Amino acid sequence: MATLTIWIGLILLVPIARAQLAPNIYGPPAQSPLPPIQVNVHLVNVFVTVTDANGAPVPGLGQTDFAITEDGHPQKIAFFERDTGMPLSIVMAIDTSGSVHKDLAIEKNAAHNFIHALLRPVDQMDLMDFNSDVREVVSFTNNMHRIDSGLENLSTGPATALYDAIYLASQSLASRRGRKVLVLISDGGNTVKGTDYPQALEQALRGEVMVYSIIDLPIMADAGRDTAGEHAMITLSEQTGGKYYYAEGGNLEAIFHKVSEDLRTQYLIGYYPTRRIADSQFRAINVTLTKPSPAREPYVIRNRTGYYANTGQ
Template sequence: MRLLSALAFALVVSGLLPAQTAPPIKVDVKLVNVFVNVTDASGAPVGGLTKDDFTIAEDGHPQKIAIFERESAMPLSIVLAIDTSGSVAKDLAIEKHAAHTFVHSLLRPVDHLDLIDFSSDVREVVPFTNNLKRIDYGIENLLTGPATALYSAVYLASQSLATQHGRKVLILISDGGNTVNGTDYADALEQAVRSETMVYSIIDVPIVADAGRDTGGEHAMITLSQETGGKYYYADAEHLGDAFQKVSEDLRTQYLLAYYPIHRIADSDFRRIDVTLKQPPNAHYNVRHRTGYYASPAQ
């Protein structure tokens, strides 16, 4: 080996053998997609904005917007997670009807939906599909149980969405109570953020007065939505259909801002995202997006 190396070196020096160049260094810079909703003071979507109306920063560092779309046509990967525990059982028939209407009005051929129910356990009823008949059949065959594995449902749904492409959406229908030990809130939230899942919480309110309600669980659902760029809605049985309609409208009026993050060394794996909007005089627009992402992939 030493003789061969010496011979090769001599040939290179003499010009009879070209010198080998160092292999190119490849840097894998991940495109970061940020879906943004802009609403006015009344909550109505604001359309017609341009790329120049937005600025975006990661951990305080300005970023160049590489991709901008006014209304994202990117496919939807949706997990519809329905609480079938005893505390919401009385509204299950209405939830089913609203779910049927929502799926038929929103789902396009390019979209896919996964249906799960959760009570004492989390169960995948229908795997990802755009077959409306299969989804309809699944909605009519949900199983009930006494307890509520809410955080496990969020964790497993987000884990499933991590393998999907396009916009990743979890629609969570529950009264907010988690009564099953195992996955905790922090784990559920981290998995949702790592998988880039937008959580839309429809909070079923069986009791109007705070007494008897799990307001802590409701707050957890609200925070899940706020941290992931989704939205939350309170809805009693009579207005579940309205809540589904608002989710559909929200998904149809999203702006897409994407950027390649500037390389930097940070102590934290979490990267915070801030989007600001140039607002016209006297306008009070609300800008909503996920608060950040993890540099390492979802588990």
Template sequence: MLFALGLGLRLAAQEDKPLRLDVKLVSLFVNVTDKTGAIVGGLTKEDFKITEDSRPQNIAVFERQSEMPLNLTLAIDTSSSTYKDRSIEQQAAKKFVHALLRSQDQMSVIEFDTFVTELADFTNKVSLIDHGLDRMRGEGGTALYDAIYLGSKSLGKKDGRKVLVLVTDGGDTVKGSTYNEALEMALRDEVMIYSIIDVPIEASAGRDLGGEHALIQLSEDTGGKHFYVDAGGLDKAFARVSDDLRTQYMIGYYPHNQEPGRAFHRIDVTVPRAATESFNIRHKTGYYAEPRKTRD
């Protein structure tokens, strides 16, 4: 009888202890603009609502302008079709690096033509990035999806914000990684893709509309953005990327009441007090729950 009573007391004590689950914080970097494209600042934690698979979530972390370290890979298309713009790309990229990089940030540079080549490993030394940009060469095809796949995989080893900036004039032209593989790797490693699209003349027969649409969708699905190189040139496009990164809300939540058996959890962020059409809210579409399966 005493044994049974003791066992009962121990079980009761165990039941009183809070159940602790190893739930990973889901981090979102959110940009909000109005109908004119102007950045909407000054929103508070209470302004946002988050759902995961249509189930409401509680915001645990909120920052108006994230000071988290920025890990950025600059991936530049150096295929044959971009040769004429090589020096312009180099100079514009250097201005971007000098304006954006802070002491707590890390940046790397890769070029992609038929293959993907690292020009500078992650560093916060501007001189090393400049040296890497000076080494740009390249010719041949455009291994765009390989660049996204490998760039995201490398960024996935870092902590903080992870951003892949692509500078390219079109779509993938080599048989390597697929669109779906590239997108999945970016989402799994929480990489935001910013596409700077430098297309030929609008009516040109060589314009790759399918490649452009793929770049736009990749950017939207990962919470990044796409920009076309227009009258302001690459300098203006890089400046717009920099502005976008400086005006992100950081929102985090610990998932609860999850729908079991889902491999991919879809996220939606809204600002309920505003009319649906008032704000454009950008963020990644969701995240994968199960471990990543990488290829050799």
């Protein structure tokens, strides 16, 4: 009886085994789709300003005149534009604390002339003032009447939230498209405990913001005054590809003219990074010229010193 049971079991198993080994004449069995492979390669845009020894813009350079590296690794230029006409988003942040109050009327007049000379229909400006707090006086607009009205309605206060102003202005610019510029007017004193300088600088770099610092009433070290804020404004401009100026002797009009000229004569270089690095890691950018300057003095190149990998550049 036991033998009969075994044979019956074997007979029943054979068809099952054959069914498992037989080819599927209808094609391979359906499989669940694999998740798509995502490769995030972002174009990195770098705005570059080239000037001669006297600070005058150098026009007429071409793509082959530039070389760019990221963390020391050469990059292939994928996009190049001279005298870029990309739209401008500008935040003008004006220090209205007691230490600079006496120059406020001059600053407002110079700012008025600068805005009317620079802004095109594709450009927009945001106006902020800062003292004890930071206030957005006029949100991004191209309406000259609104901007002029905002300049006439700046508020004053006793303290200076300089780093808060840099951080908030950079934050508001981060989501804008095109060129992003912060024009910062202050004596450099930060007297409010809030955002610190490293946080303000990081936000500016993450937002791709070019900072043009206009330092009012230069803080002289031999006068016993704190120069930390002044140095912070200088470093901020150097790190972001902007520039700093000292406002003295009523030269604000000339300074604003230089800023306007600077923004009209920028080169745009775009590249796709050759290396993939973890998000939030800072990547250093270095732009050089491939040919020596025809003048005795070498040309000066300004651009942001780097970016953070998770900015979607």
